[in-house]
Amino acid sequence: MPLQTATGAVRTGLVAFGFLGYLILIGIPAKLGGPALPVLALVAALFFWLILRRESAGLSAVGTGPVPASLERKAGWEIGPQSASDASSVRERLPYQLSQSVLLKGLLAGATLGILIAVVSGIAAAAMGNGIAIQPVFDKIVPINVAALIGVSPGQIPQAEVPFFRYLLQVLFFTGAGLLASLAAAAGRSGLTHAAPIAKLSEQVSGPTIASASRYAGIALPFVLLAYIGWLGLPGVSAFGSNEGTVRLLFTLVATGSGLFAWRLSLPGRERSIVAVLLGLGVLTLPFILDQFQNSVMGLVFIFVMMGLGLNIVVGYAGLLDLGYVAFFAIGAYTYAFLSAPFSSPYISNLLNILGISPETPLLGYWTALPVAMLTAAIGGILLGIPVLRLRGDYLAIVTLGFGEIIRLFMLNLGELTNGPRGILEISQPNLFGLSPATVTSGLLSSQGWTFFVALISSALVAFVAIRLNSSRLGRAWFAMQEDEDVAEATGVHLVRTKLLAFAIGATFAGMAGQLYAARQINIFPENFSLFVSIDALALIIVGGIGSPAGIVLGALALKGLPEVLRGVDEYRIVAFAALLVIMMIVRPAGILPSARRRIQLADPVEAGLDSTAEPVEETDLVEQTGTSKQTANGQEEAK
Amino acid sequence: MTSSPATSQAAGTDGRTVLRQLTRVLGAVIVLLVIWRVATVGLAEGYPASFWISQALNGLVLGGVYALVALGYTLVYGILFMINFAHGEVMMIGGITGYFALQFALARGWMEGPWAVVVFALLLIMVIGMAASVLIGVALERLAYRPLRQAPRLVPLISAIGASLFLQYSVLLIFGVSPHSYRKPALISGGLRLGDVFIPYTGAIIFITSILLMLALYFIIQRTKLGRAMRAVAEDRATASLMGVDVNAVIVVTFMLGSALAGAAGVMLGFHNTVVKFNSGFIPGLKAFTAAVLGGIGNIPGAMFGALILGLIEAIGPSALGIPTEYKDVIAFSLLVLILIFRPTGLFGEVLSEKKA
Numbered sequence: 001m002p003l004q005t006a007t008g009a010v011r012t013g014l015v016a017f018g019f020l021g022y023l024i025l026i027g028i029p030a031k032l033g034g035p036a037l038p039v040l041a042l043v044a045a046l047f048f049w050l051i052l053r054r055e056s057a058g059l060s061a062v063g064t065g066p067v068p069a070s071l072e073r074k075a076g077w078e079i080g081p082q083s084a085s086d087a088s089s090v091r092e093r094l095p096y097q098l099s100q101s102v103l104l105k106g107l108l109a110g111a112t113l114g115i116l117i118a119v120v121s122g123i124a125a126a127a128m129g130n131g132i133a134i135q136p137v138f139d140k141i142v143p144i145n146v147a148a149l150i151g152v153s154p155g156q157i158p159q160a161e162v163p164f165f166r167y168l169l170q171v172l173f174f175t176g177a178g179l180l181a182s183l184a185a186a187a188g189r190s191g192l193t194h195a196a197p198i199a200k201l202s203e204q205v206s207g208p209t210i211a212s213a214s215r216y217a218g219i220a221l222p223f224v225l226l227a228y229i230g231w232l233g234l235p236g237v238s239a240f241g242s243n244e245g246t247v248r249l250l251f252t253l254v255a256t257g258s259g260l261f262a263w264r265l266s267l268p269g270r271e272r273s274i275v276a277v278l279l280g281l282g283v284l285t286l287p288f289i290l291d292q293f294q295n296s297v298m299g300l301v302f303i304f305v306m307m308g309l310g311l312n313i314v315v316g317y318a319g320l321l322d323l324g325y326v327a328f329f330a331i332g333a334y335t336y337a338f339l340s341a342p343f344s345s346p347y348i349s350n351l352l353n354i355l356g357i358s359p360e361t362p363l364l365g366y367w368t369a370l371p372v373a374m375l376t377a378a379i380g381g382i383l384l385g386i387p388v389l390r391l392r393g394d395y396l397a398i399v400t401l402g403f404g405e406i407i408r409l410f411m412l413n414l415g416e417l418t419n420g421p422r423g424i425l426e427i428s429q430p431n432l433f434g435l436s437p438a439t440v441t442s443g444l445l446s447s448q449g450w451t452f453f454v455a456l457i458s459s460a461l462v463a464f465v466a467i468r469l470n471s472s473r474l475g476r477a478w479f480a481m482q483e484d485e486d487v488a489e490a491t492g493v494h495l496v497r498t499k500l501l502a503f504a505i506g507a508t509f510a511g512m513a514g515q516l517y518a519a520r521q522i523n524i525f526p527e528n529f530s531l532f533v534s535i536d537a538l539a540l541i542i543v544g545g546i547g548s549p550a551g552i553v554l555g556a557l558a559l560k561g562l563p564e565v566l567r568g569v570d571e572y573r574i575v576a577f578a579a580l581l582v583i584m585m586i587v588r589p590a591g592i593l594p595s596a597r598r599r600i601q602l603a604d605p606v607e608a609g610l611d612s613t614a615e616p617v618e619e620t621d622l623v624e625q626t627g628t629s630k631q632t633a634n635g636q637e638e639a640k
Numbered sequence: 641m642t643s644s645p646a647t648s649q650a651a652g653t654d655g656r657t658v659l660r661q662l663t664r665v666l667g668a669v670i671v672l673l674v675i676w677r678v679a680t681v682g683l684a685e686g687y688p689a690s691f692w693i694s695q696a697l698n699g700l701v702l703g704g705v706y707a708l709v710a711l712g713y714t715l716v717y718g719i720l721f722m723i724n725f726a727h728g729e730v731m732m733i734g735g736i737t738g739y740f741a742l743q744f745a746l747a748r749g750w751m752e753g754p755w756a757v758v759v760f761a762l763l764l765i766m767v768i769g770m771a772a773s774v775l776i777g778v779a780l781e782r783l784a785y786r787p788l789r790q791a792p793r794l795v796p797l798i799s800a801i802g803a804s805l806f807l808q809y810s811v812l813l814i815f816g817v818s819p820h821s822y823r824k825p826a827l828i829s830g831g832l833r834l835g836d837v838f839i840p841y842t843g844a845i846i847f848i849t850s851i852l853l854m855l856a857l858y859f860i861i862q863r864t865k866l867g868r869a870m871r872a873v874a875e876d877r878a879t880a881s882l883m884g885v886d887v888n889a890v891i892v893v894t895f896m897l898g899s900a901l902a903g904a905a906g907v908m909l910g911f912h913n914t915v916v917k918f919n920s921g922f923i924p925g926l927k928a929f930t931a932a933v934l935g936g937i938g939n940i941p942g943a944m945f946g947a948l949i950l951g952l953i954e955a956i957g958p959s960a961l962g963i964p965t966e967y968k969d970v971i972a973f974s975l976l977v978l979i980l981i982f983r984p985t986g987l988f989g990e991v992l993s994e995k996k997a
């Protein structure tokens with residue numbers, strides 16, 4: 001047992017070293033500067049705590065995904081024999097025995113990590129001190145990071161000798177982190193893990209009063225936040241100093257997101273409709289009270305809500321994985337650009353001559369151009385749909401991805417039609433009831449406020465259509481097709497029509513979004529329509545919950561809105577997001593707010609295959625469990 | 641759950657049969673259009689024969705590299721029925737690591753030494769690149785794919801996309817945006833001139849090395865016990881495990897083999913293109929996937945020939961069709977789309993695109 005504990009501890013330390021090593025390589029210490037060592041030690045403590053806690057809870061904490069069995073064996077940090085996975089047997093052990101081994105393990109793992117980091121930074125510092133250039137690239141990154149870790153300024157390393165206690169300090173810090181983590185895990189074992197039953201007990205004792213009070217509090221939260229945002233926007237009010245704009249944006253995102261939960265918390269029926277109307281009104285006032293920057297971010301968020309809702313029809317409802325969705329977005333944007341920008345390509349003017357229309361700019365206004373953009377995108381969707389009708393799954397994904405790239409390459413290289421990489425400039429803004437940003441000078445709505453307002457209305461419309469479609473006959477046909485094409489066809493679903501409709505409707509929504517995007521950007525270029533737009537749209541519906549419109553709004557808020565709040569850490573955004581994507585697939589493949597259908601489907605062991613070890617997704621305790629396992633897996637992911 | 645042609649035929653004039661006829665007609669029209677275009681535009685330009693030959697040789701070199709990457713896709717697909725979307729990034733990691741190994745060798749002056757030292761150094765660089773790729777490939781399988789082995793098919797694909805982005809942007813954060821340029825040693829920077837045709841040494845070396853590696857892989861798969869286990873798992877995972885094959889180990893070895901080939905390809909592509917950077921694996925990865933599909937995914941000789949054919953088409957295509965070379969990616973992707981539409985089985989493969997695993 002002690003030997004196993006020791007080897008397990010060393011392994012844990014190695015995994016933690018991999019994780020922290022990754023963080024150091026991507027330049028976190030340099031970013032943190034002076035407090036790099038304590039902060040990293042805290043991160044390490046958190047990492048250890050997650051691992052140790054999982055063990056002390058009998059390896060049962062990670063149970064939300066469909067694959068707990070394989071997760072357990074993944075990094076090999078379990079104490080004792082495999083039978084420990086039997087949660088009850090672990091729980092029956094005396095707490096102090098477990099805490100002792102946990103304590104020992106945390107201490108050892110922390111020491112391993114500390115020694116490894118000290119040795120590596122010592123080697124790096126010595127190499128630099130001797131003037132050995134490791135590599136030109138490393139020379140830029142390593143000195144700053146190592147210096148931050150040792151706690152000296154980068155200039156000091158080559159000249160003065162770094163005192164030995166600096167390295168000792170690292171060992172001490174990380175050992176302390178291990179100790180802290182093990183103490184926390186042991187404490188959690190004895191008391192904190194019982195918190196959930198206590199909460200349940202208190203609910204039983206106090207009756208429904210507290211529950212309904214908390215429900216009302218949840219419903220009231222978005223309104224309180226909205227009022228606060230409005231108050232913050234009043235002239236003369238100032239809070240948070242120079243960060244006010246960012247903080248307001250964050251509050252706006254939280255208010256919109258919590259609005260979704262408020263809607264879910266309200267009881268179906270009259271209460272829900274009242275909440276929905278009030279929420280709608282509250283959100284519609286946002287464009288008037290936010291400033292230009294916040295409005296532009298929110299506008300983008302809701303453009304992506306439209307994208308997500310459209311892609312959701314193709315991917316979430318019909319089950320056709322489309323990675324070239326940006327193509328329709330681009331078609332919508334370029335169509336509107338042709339119709340409203342001064343640039344006129346020879347092809348378009350020839351076409352107009354043939355049609356007998358005298359070319360003038362702008363050709364059409366925003367709302368008159370909308371049907372044209374939608375129609376063009378829908379035609380694009382059908383044109384893409386026809387050839388890929390026979391393809392399924394991964395093949396479909398790759399072909400659509402190819403299509404998206406082809407469209408982008410055409411936009412880039414067909415200079416005469418699309419003005420190539422120079423893009424199309426001066427696209428006109430949307431107007432509303434005869435009013436446009438140009439005519440309204442009172443400052444009631446900023447120009448980005450217009451975009452946000454239009455985006456809100458359009459996405460509400462799109463959401464309504466999407467939700468109604470989902471429960472229509474067509475929606476059921478899509479779902480049947482997603483489940484099994486052959487069976488669906490046998491039961492009378494017309495596959496060709498159903499698939500093409502999914503592509504066409506999805507493309508139409510993307511066309512709307514693209515048009516609004518063009519109006520928002522004013523100038524568009526081919527690089528606005530890279531593969532990443534498709535991936536962003538796909539990711540937001542996956543993170544939010546495939547098939548669930550509310551989840552999509554949440555996903556858009558999280559993936560397009562939050563990064564704007566976190567401007568400072570922009571460079572780490574994509575890495576964090578990519579890791580999140582993998583982790584999300586492992587721990588919660590149904591998304592944050594999954595649709596009922598999807599949840600059932602992913603929890604269904606029959607779907608999962610022959611010797612499935614899948615467990616149904618547990619609804620209780622989900623927040624806590626996902627939180628932990630997400631970060632554990634995060635460590636594992638980054639540990640490589 | 642395959643829909644065999646027989647059942648579809650039996651269903652009479654349903655949508656699918658009409659569609660099949662329609663796609664056949666459309667396919668014939670497209671082939672005729674391409675032939676017409678080549679005959680009227682491409683051949684009318686009147687390039688000399690040596691031009692076509694050197695283009696074709698270029699294509700073969702590129703095809704050899706694609707083949708190594710395509711084999712990784714095909715191996716993994718054959719066993720797990722999943723597209724390892726991050727395979728291009730595995731290749732890129734090999735290239736980046738190879739770059740640093742090359743810098744190391746250059747700094748020690750090995751590249752100016754006698755030819756034996758240079759050859760040894762080049763081999764060492766390739767082995768280091770391969771080792772790095774193997775490491776990443778195995779980690780990928782462990783962390784991103786293994787937990788999802790039982791999940792519905794969309795889930796591992798999304799995880800793979802995430803892993804691909806993660807690798808790309810980690811490399812961006814660690815090594816920066818700017819491309820790293822490979823410096824060829826003097827020994828291999830020249831070329832061979834046969835009449836009007838110029839064959840660069842690197843091209844010849846790349847082609848020969850990739851052929852050798854492919855032969856080695858073919859030997860492993862066909863002649864060794866390990867290869868037999870791999871084939872067994874590809875055939876039927878459950879039965880293979882009943883017969884005493886350690887399925888997990890076989891899957892790991894499959895990822896190792898595929899990643900090693902990708903790493904070698906990454907290093908060779910580095911020497912060929914002279915630069916590597918964080919996203920330099922993405923497009924070649926897609927192309928290699930195209931090649932794997934072209935040859936029928938899951939089919940090893942298919943991937944090799946598909947890649948060579950793709951390389952040739954990409955090299956000759958733009959001039960033959962009389963369009964600018966910027967469109968060579970469009971040609972490759974269009975080829976992928978066309979192949980999947982008109983012959984989803986690939987040139988040598990069995991029906992998989994309609995199969996649901």
